[in-house]
Amino acid sequence: MTYASAKLVMKELSRARIRKLKMELRYALILLKRSPLTLAGLIIIGTLSVIALICTIAPQILPYPEDIGSATHPELLHCPPSPEHPFGCDYLGRDVLTRVIYGTKISLYAGALVVLLGLSLGTLIGLIAGYVGGIVDDVLMRITDAFLSIPGLVLALAIAATLGRGLMNAIIALAVTWWPWYARLVRSCTLAVKNELFVLAARIMGARSIVIMLKHILPNALGPAIINATLDLGFAILALASLGFLGLGATPPTPEWGAMISEARKYLPNMWWEATFPGLMIFLAVLGFNLLGDGLRDLLDPKFRRGARVWRI
Amino acid sequence: MLAAYILKRVAWIFFVIFVVVTITYVLTMVIPANPALLWAGPHATKEQIEKAAKYLGLDKPPFERYLMYWRRFLTGDWGLSIHTKRPVLADLAKRIPATMELGLSAMIIAIALGVPLGILCGVRYETWVDHVLRIFSLAGVALPTFWLAIMMQLVFSYWLGILPSTGRIDPGLAPKTITGFYIIDSILTNNIPALISSLKHLVLPALALATGPLAIIVRVTRAAVLDVLSREHVKTLLVYGMPRRVILMKYIAKSAGLPVVTVIGLEFGYVLAGDFVVELVFDWPGLGRYAAEACLTLDYPAIMGTVIVVAIIYVVVNTLVDIVYAFLDPRIRY
Amino acid sequence: MENLKKSILLSIRNLHVYYYTPDGVVKAVSGVDLDVYHGEILALVGESGCGKTTLGYSILNLVPPPGRIVSGSIIFEGRDLTRLSRKELDEIRGKEITMIFQDPMASLNPVFRIGDQMIDVVVHKLRVDKAEARKIVLNALKAVRLPNPEEIMHRYPHELSGGMLQRVVIAMAISTKPKLVIADEPTTALDVTIQAAILKLLVELAREINTTVILITHNMGVVAEVADRVAVMYAGHIIEVGNVFDVFSKPLHPYTKGLLSCVPRVDIEVEALPTIGGDVPSLINPPPGCRFHPRCPYASEKCRREEPPMIEAEPDHFVKCWLYAKR
Numbered sequence: 001m002t003y004a005s006a007k008l009v010m011k012e013l014s015r016a017r018i019r020k021l022k023m024e025l026r027y028a029l030i031l032l033k034r035s036p037l038t039l040a041g042l043i044i045i046g047t048l049s050v051i052a053l054i055c056t057i058a059p060q061i062l063p064y065p066e067d068i069g070s071a072t073h074p075e076l077l078h079c080p081p082s083p084e085h086p087f088g089c090d091y092l093g094r095d096v097l098t099r100v101i102y103g104t105k106i107s108l109y110a111g112a113l114v115v116l117l118g119l120s121l122g123t124l125i126g127l128i129a130g131y132v133g134g135i136v137d138d139v140l141m142r143i144t145d146a147f148l149s150i151p152g153l154v155l156a157l158a159i160a161a162t163l164g165r166g167l168m169n170a171i172i173a174l175a176v177t178w179w180p181w182y183a184r185l186v187r188s189c190t191l192a193v194k195n196e197l198f199v200l201a202a203r204i205m206g207a208r209s210i211v212i213m214l215k216h217i218l219p220n221a222l223g224p225a226i227i228n229a230t231l232d233l234g235f236a237i238l239a240l241a242s243l244g245f246l247g248l249g250a251t252p253p254t255p256e257w258g259a260m261i262s263e264a265r266k267y268l269p270n271m272w273w274e275a276t277f278p279g280l281m282i283f284l285a286v287l288g289f290n291l292l293g294d295g296l297r298d299l300l301d302p303k304f305r306r307g308a309r310v311w312r313i
Numbered sequence: 314m315l316a317a318y319i320l321k322r323v324a325w326i327f328f329v330i331f332v333v334v335t336i337t338y339v340l341t342m343v344i345p346a347n348p349a350l351l352w353a354g355p356h357a358t359k360e361q362i363e364k365a366a367k368y369l370g371l372d373k374p375p376f377e378r379y380l381m382y383w384r385r386f387l388t389g390d391w392g393l394s395i396h397t398k399r400p401v402l403a404d405l406a407k408r409i410p411a412t413m414e415l416g417l418s419a420m421i422i423a424i425a426l427g428v429p430l431g432i433l434c435g436v437r438y439e440t441w442v443d444h445v446l447r448i449f450s451l452a453g454v455a456l457p458t459f460w461l462a463i464m465m466q467l468v469f470s471y472w473l474g475i476l477p478s479t480g481r482i483d484p485g486l487a488p489k490t491i492t493g494f495y496i497i498d499s500i501l502t503n504n505i506p507a508l509i510s511s512l513k514h515l516v517l518p519a520l521a522l523a524t525g526p527l528a529i530i531v532r533v534t535r536a537a538v539l540d541v542l543s544r545e546h547v548k549t550l551l552v553y554g555m556p557r558r559v560i561l562m563k564y565i566a567k568s569a570g571l572p573v574v575t576v577i578g579l580e581f582g583y584v585l586a587g588d589f590v591v592e593l594v595f596d597w598p599g600l601g602r603y604a605a606e607a608c609l610t611l612d613y614p615a616i617m618g619t620v621i622v623v624a625i626i627y628v629v630v631n632t633l634v635d636i637v638y639a640f641l642d643p644r645i646r647y
Numbered sequence: 648m649e650n651l652k653k654s655i656l657l658s659i660r661n662l663h664v665y666y667y668t669p670d671g672v673v674k675a676v677s678g679v680d681l682d683v684y685h686g687e688i689l690a691l692v693g694e695s696g697c698g699k700t701t702l703g704y705s706i707l708n709l710v711p712p713p714g715r716i717v718s719g720s721i722i723f724e725g726r727d728l729t730r731l732s733r734k735e736l737d738e739i740r741g742k743e744i745t746m747i748f749q750d751p752m753a754s755l756n757p758v759f760r761i762g763d764q765m766i767d768v769v770v771h772k773l774r775v776d777k778a779e780a781r782k783i784v785l786n787a788l789k790a791v792r793l794p795n796p797e798e799i800m801h802r803y804p805h806e807l808s809g810g811m812l813q814r815v816v817i818a819m820a821i822s823t824k825p826k827l828v829i830a831d832e833p834t835t836a837l838d839v840t841i842q843a844a845i846l847k848l849l850v851e852l853a854r855e856i857n858t859t860v861i862l863i864t865h866n867m868g869v870v871a872e873v874a875d876r877v878a879v880m881y882a883g884h885i886i887e888v889g890n891v892f893d894v895f896s897k898p899l900h901p902y903t904k905g906l907l908s909c910v911p912r913v914d915i916e917v918e919a920l921p922t923i924g925g926d927v928p929s930l931i932n933p934p935p936g937c938r939f940h941p942r943c944p945y946a947s948e949k950c951r952r953e954e955p956p957m958i959e960a961e962p963d964h965f966v967k968c969w970l971y972a973k974r
Contacts, residue, residue, distance in 0.1 A: 037447075037448070037451070142328075143332070146328065146329050146332040147332075149325075149329045149624075149627070149628045149631065150329065150332075150333055150336075150624045150627065150628070151582040151583075151585055151586050151623060151624065151627050152582075152586075153586040154585065154586055154589075154619075154620055154623050154624065154627075155336070155620065155624070157589075157604070157608060157616065157620065158336075158337060158340055158616060158617060158620040159340060161608060161611065161613060161616045161617075162340040162341070162344055162345060162351065162613075163344070165611075234455065238455075238457055241457055241459075242457065242458075242459060242586075242590065245457075245459045245590060246589065246590065246593075246605055246608040246609065247608055247609040248608050258457075258459075261459065261460060261463065265463065265594070268463065268466075268467060268471070269466075269467050269470075269471035269472070272467055275460070275463055275467075276464070276467075278460075279457060279460030279461075279463070279464065282457045282460060283452075283455055283456055283457065283460070286454075286455035286456075286457070287451065287452060287455035290451050290454055290455050291451060294451060544753065545748060545750060545753035545754050546753065546754055546755055546756040546757070548709075548711075548748070548754075549748070549754045549755065549756075550756075551709055551740070552707060552709060552740060552741065552745060552746045553740060553741030553745060553768050553771075553772065553823075554736065554737035554738065554739065554740030554741040554742070554772070555737075555741070555767070555768065555771055556737070556771060559767070559771065563767075564756055564759070567758055567759070568756060568757075568758055571758065641758075642758060643757070643758060643760075643803040643805070644757055644758070644803070644805055
């Protein structure tokens with residue numbers, strides 16, 4: 001291949017990318033039209049995202065913004081659902097509805113962070129393993145497989161316990177156990193792309209390895225991993241809530257759903273509302289991502305119809 | 314060839330155990346600012362911390378410490394639980410049968426219900442049965458196990474009062490220990506009241522634990538059946554006018570069953586993880602509650618011990634599943 | 648086959664088979680008439696997508712969804728297969744009519760032993776016990792000249808080669824001694840060097856047990872070599888039927904002529920059909936009148952408007968073309 005033809009390949013590539021993007025968008029619209037479940041998922045996720053956004057920029061419009069923290073209202077202790085407090089009040093007399101709504105922001109952000117960190121680590125390892133190959137690939141993949149042979153949430157538990165209580169520590173703990181899937185995915189994509197014409201073209205044009213890796217391979221290898229990571233958000237939220245429930249996640253008074261249930265458990269069965277509503281919100285959020293993910297996976301890759309990868313407590 | 318395969322898989326078990334122990338070593342000794350503080354627990358006295366430091370060999374060079382860690386792991390000295398004040402390994406050993414009884418029951422429920430329902434879905438593809446079951450299985454995967462456990466307890470024990478809320482058996486009814494599985498022991502000793510009581514106690518936690526894996530097994534089986542149904546060899550059976558019963562129960566069941574076997578090992582991981590919270594909610598005297606309580610009280614030696622045991626159980630079960638699969642599927646190349 | 652006893656085994660009349668796809672109704676078979684005689688080898692030829700495989704499935708009343716038989720009749724020994732219940736059909740399938748597919752590897756279940764699959768069929772179709780079925784299967788495997796039939800019964804499909812597997816599939820087909828075997832491109836997936844041997848074996852065995860064969864193929868060389876009669880299909884219609892000798896020596900339909908134009912001698916094997924100018928017509932919106940008219944050098948105004956009838960232009964040699972209409 002000559003320099004000129006190499007250049008042509010590169011040009012054609014960027015055009016092909018745009019075409020592909022357009023086609024994928026069209027596919028997505030067709031899918032939404034055909035699958036009401038996917039649409040329902042999209043609506044749930046959209047609504048929760050808007051709620052999280054509102055909680056970020058204007059938390060004061062929540063019914064009882066002071067109840068987000070550790071305010072106490074002795075006269076409202078364990079008050080059952082009423083028109084003023086539709087979800088009732090908790091053991092400090094705080095409005096459960098306010099806390100549950102605010103919990104959306106915490107869970108969505110924290111889940112996104114877990115996935116983002118896991119994705120970064122996994123991409124780095126997968127990219128290096130796939131591109132360098134040889135013994136580096138062997139060693140990295142054996143380690144990845146070993147991590148996959150350990151139940152992830154249990155490992156996360158150990159890491160969280162070491163780092164100590166706190167939301168950020170729980171996020172780190174989960175991210176450390178979250179990367180192997182992405183590493184495998186990115187590696188296989190890297191292997192597929194590595195010998196493509198345009199990578200060859202870039203090499204002929206004298207690009208350095210690191211540039212080829214970041215500029216030419218990464219964008220192509222990252223796509224599937226990003227889609228997967230987005231759809232894994234539901235499971236990240238679920239795992240975080242589980243850690244919170246075990247006292248290894250967010251600490252009081254942070255209104256994290258799992259931690260709220262953990263606290264409310266002490267007042268069962270009489271004060272059922274304190275545990276019920278945060279749980280319903282977890283269910284709703286995870287269901288939203290799963291519905292969306294199910295539809296998208298069906299559309300994008302029939303392979304995913306088989307094993308679904310789920311973390312749950 | 315099969316022997317070589319099995320040998321390779323068993324070697325893998327040891328490699329994973331090596332990795333797990335090394336990870337726990339790093340977590341215990343390398344990451345914390347002062348490992349002795351973690352090891353002695355949040356309310357430790359000065360002497361207790363010093364004792365822990367000595368026990369962990371903090372005065373020794375790192376490599377020697379690592380060897381010490383391994384020696385202690387191999388000789389079964391996994392430290393003292395801060396909460397129970399007993400050796401962790403002994404605590405764990407005592408609790409394994411209760412957890413296995415619960416976990417296996419959940420797995421059996423998930424498989425016994427999930428495979429037939431999944432086949433039903435696949436066979437009745439795109440009918441209302443399929444749609445309803447699909448929605449249920451999507452919801453089942455999204456349910457937080459700990460919350461489901463609490464809700465089931467709330468409804469069936471506290472509100473309806475038809476099933477016991479906590480424990481493994483009514484006090485004083487425990488059967489003579491033979492296997493440690495109450496159901497099996499009470500059958501072996503012909504102890505009907507113990508059997509009824511332990512079954513009653515088992516229903517809710519087992520169902521709560523089974524829901525997630527059940528939902529996944531339904532989905533996996535459905536996909537596998539659809540895959541088989543699109544194959545040419547099913548057409549051959551139809552062309553030969555074979556009875557539908559034989560096609561379904563023999564040929565599709567086996568072809569679709571094989572992919573399901575591969576996820577059973579994976580499901581076991583979810584059961585083990587879910588076990589922590591379910592046992593905590595239902596006060597089930599097993600590994601999970603031990604670990605969950607250890608998490609809540611930051612009982613560090615107990616947490617690390619449970620993590621190692623659970624990881625070993627998981628990798629052993631998965632290896633067994635892989636080997637069984639190799640026996641079942643003639644196409645496997647070792 | 649001049650001395651062939653001409654009694655009719657299967658009689659298809661005005662058969663329409665449509666696929667109801669999201670893109671529209673695909674009229675794969677529209678208005679087919681065909682008689683199949685006892686003991687003959689009938690070749691059904693045509694380009695891919697002309698409806699020949701669909702016609703094969705229709706005979707078993709097993710058109711894959713979203714297709715179905717819309718109208719017409721298929722009379723097999725006095726019974727109309729389009730009107731039978733599934734149970735009655737299941738009695739006929741496998742025992743009286745059976746089918747062989749293109750890819751032998753895909754036709755057998757990969758996780759069952761070959762012997763078990765074959766025995767299962769014999770047990771259920773001939774209602775014999777397992778030991779008896781075993782003997783029958785063993786004999787069938789011997790008949791297709793497989794070495795070590797005992798051992799092959801214990802093998803899984805992936806352990807055999809394509810050629811051996813197609814012999815197994817043929818053995819399975821003849822093990823129940825059916826009256827009709829529909830072979831859908833039985834050698835296309837195989838190595839070229841063994842195609843002829845497998846085909847000859849099939850025909851030989853069929854003659855031995857007096858079984859009728861409908862051989863679906865796109866390979867004219869194959870037709871010339873083994874068939875007694877040939878039916879040419881084009882865009883859902885049968886456009887010419889006759890004895891192999893007649894059709895090859897004096898093709899009537901312009902399409903058949905085109906097909907044979909590259910075949911200088913009937914006993915030379917050709918890889919695929921020679922190309923004919925123009926496109927294969929869409930079966931969703933087939934051209935009006937004669938379906939071949941857009942590609943036909945002799946097309947007239949009438950051909951564009953009216954569908955030609957089946958005309959017996961020569962004795963036992965039928966053609967669906969206005970060129971042969973008696974004026």
